[in-house]
Amino acid sequence: MTLSTRLHADPPTSIHQSYLRQLIGNISEMVSHPLVRIGLIVLLPLAVLCLASAWVWPYDPYQQNLSERLLAPSGDHLFGTDQLGRDIFRRTLVGGQVTMAIVVAAAASVLPIGLLIGIVAGYRGGAVETVLMRITDISMSLPQLVLALALAAALGPGIVNAVIAISLTAWPPFARLARAETKRLKQADFIAASKLQGASTARVVLIDILPLVLPTVLTRLTTELAGMILTAAGLGFLGLGAQPPLAEWGAMVAEGRDFLADQWWVSTLPGAAIFLVSFAINLVGDGIGELMDPRQS
Numbered sequence: 547m548t549l550s551t552r553l554h555a556d557p558p559t560s561i562h563q564s565y566l567r568q569l570i571g572n573i574s575e576m577v578s579h580p581l582v583r584i585g586l587i588v589l590l591p592l593a594v595l596c597l598a599s600a601w602v603w604p605y606d607p608y609q610q611n612l613s614e615r616l617l618a619p620s621g622d623h624l625f626g627t628d629q630l631g632r633d634i635f636r637r638t639l640v641g642g643q644v645t646m647a648i649v650v651a652a653a654a655s656v657l658p659i660g661l662l663i664g665i666v667a668g669y670r671g672g673a674v675e676t677v678l679m680r681i682t683d684i685s686m687s688l689p690q691l692v693l694a695l696a697l698a699a700a701l702g703p704g705i706v707n708a709v710i711a712i713s714l715t716a717w718p719p720f721a722r723l724a725r726a727e728t729k730r731l732k733q734a735d736f737i738a739a740s741k742l743q744g745a746s747t748a749r750v751v752l753i754d755i756l757p758l759v760l761p762t763v764l765t766r767l768t769t770e771l772a773g774m775i776l777t778a779a780g781l782g783f784l785g786l787g788a789q790p791p792l793a794e795w796g797a798m799v800a801e802g803r804d805f806l807a808d809q810w811w812v813s814t815l816p817g818a819a820i821f822l823v824s825f826a827i828n829l830v831g832d833g834i835g836e837l838m839d840p841r842q843s
Contacts, residue, residue, distance in 0.1 A: 547803065563618065567609070567738075574699075575837055576833065576834055576837055579833040579834075579836070579837055580581060580691045580833070581829045581830070581832050581833030581836070582829070582830050582833035582834060583827035583833075584826075584829050585826040585827065585833065586826075586830065588822060588825075588826035588829075589823065589826045589827070589830070590611035592642065592726055592746075592819075592822070592823065592826075593642075593646075595639055595642075596639045596642035596643050596646065599603065599639035599640055599642075599643070602605075602639065603633070603635055603636045605623075605632075605633035605635075605636045606632075606633075606636070607632060607633065607636045607637045607639075607640045607793050608632065608791050608793075609632065610630040610631055610632060610720075611630075611631035611632070612630065612631050613631065614627050614631040615627060615628070615629055615630060615631040615772075616628070616629060616805065616809045616812070618630075618811065619811055619815075622802065623634060623635065624817045625638060625811055626809070626811040626812070626815075628798075628801065628802060628812050629801070629802075629804075629805060629812065631638040634798075634811065634812065634815060634816070635795040635815075637798060637816075638793075638795070638798070638815060638816050638819050640793040641793040641794050641795045641797075641798055641816060641819070642795070642819065642823075644705070644788050644792060644793060644794045644795075645704075645775065645778055645782075645794055645795050645796075645820075648705060648709055648712070648778045648788075648794075649712075649771060649774045649775050649778055651709045652709050652712040652713050652716065652774055652778070653771065653774065654708075654712050655709065655713035656700050656712075656717050656720060656767070656770075657715045657720065657763065657764075657767065658674065659713065659717040659720075659721070659726050660717040660718075660719070660720025660721040660723075660724055660763065661720065661721075661756070661759065661760070661763060662727075663678050663681075663682065663717070663721040663724070664720065664721040664722065664723065664724025664725040664726075664727075664728060664757060664759075664763075665724050665725070665728045665751060665756065665759060666678065667679055667682075667721070667725045667728075668724065668726065668727070668728025668729040668732065669726040669728050669732055669747075669750075669751060669755065671729075675725070678721070678725075679722075679725065682718045682721050682722055683718075684716040685715070685717075685718040686719070686722075688715075690715045690716065690777065691772070691776075691777055691780060694711045694712055694714075694715045694777050694780075695711075695780070695781065695783065695784065695786065697710070697711035697715065698711040698781050698786040698787070699712060699786060703785055703786045703787070703789055704787075705787065705788050705792075706789075706791065707779045707786075708778060708782075708786065708787040708788075711781065711786075712774055712777050712778060712781075715777075716770060716773075716774060716777075719766060720763050720766060720767070720770075720824070723760075723762060723763055723766050724759050724763055727758070727759045727762050728755055728759060730756065730757055731754075731755050731759070736754065737750060737754055737755070740753075740754055765834050765835070768827070768831045768834050769831035769832075769834070769835060770828055770831075771827045771829075772824040772825075772828050772831070774821075775820065775823060775824050775827070776820070776824060778796065779794075779795050779799070780796060780820065782794040782796025782797040782799075782800070783796040783797065783799055783800045784796075784797065784800070785797070785800070795816045795817075795819055795820050798812075798813070798816035799813045799816050799817045799820075800812075800813075802814075802816075802818030810815075
């Protein structure tokens, strides 16, 4: 008997088992949503292609061949070649690995920052909440892309600095959401029962509140991933992200802008990859948002 079957066959014995049952049901419902399904149909094959690029397409993404520079798309080079004769299709697949690595690292950094600030503010309240939320409000009042560009320029070009710049500018929405959920949850009866049983503040926060706040914040993260991809591509386009000869979508678009009029494929096809992935992620986020909307029947 599977975990899902056992959870639905037996009545919940605790708030956490009830939560786990609801989480499994929500995941099943999300996957069955048309928008989420379309987005995953686009994203999953692309992810597999990027991760298996060495076996999918034999060309070396960094080997220069000036005798084949700026070749149009063909059977030998599906996306053509760039100004140095490198295969653009293979570089696009490798660039997907780099771009996704930046976004995943940024998302993994944003979540702890947002959760920490939001949960502490919501649970403690008072002056602590006021100070943390005013810092959050100030951060949200600044354009995220402009602030990320400023931080990346101050830190210097590179993948690590790009991740830091994105992380330090993308956390405020998660903090506000975590704070709102924490303020709601700390009034619940099971939190009062845990305190009466002698549970410490750390246990209440980590065991009782965090697991219930995390799904809501993860849902918001899904809708923010597309923006992180565009920010990462923007940093790469301006030379503040991955550095040559490393393949990265934003940098590839920048490298081909001088040839856009005659050799359109050099910039357009990596740019199309940015659009396609961002669009698919937005579909997934919109689908999850519809399911999470309490106004939907």
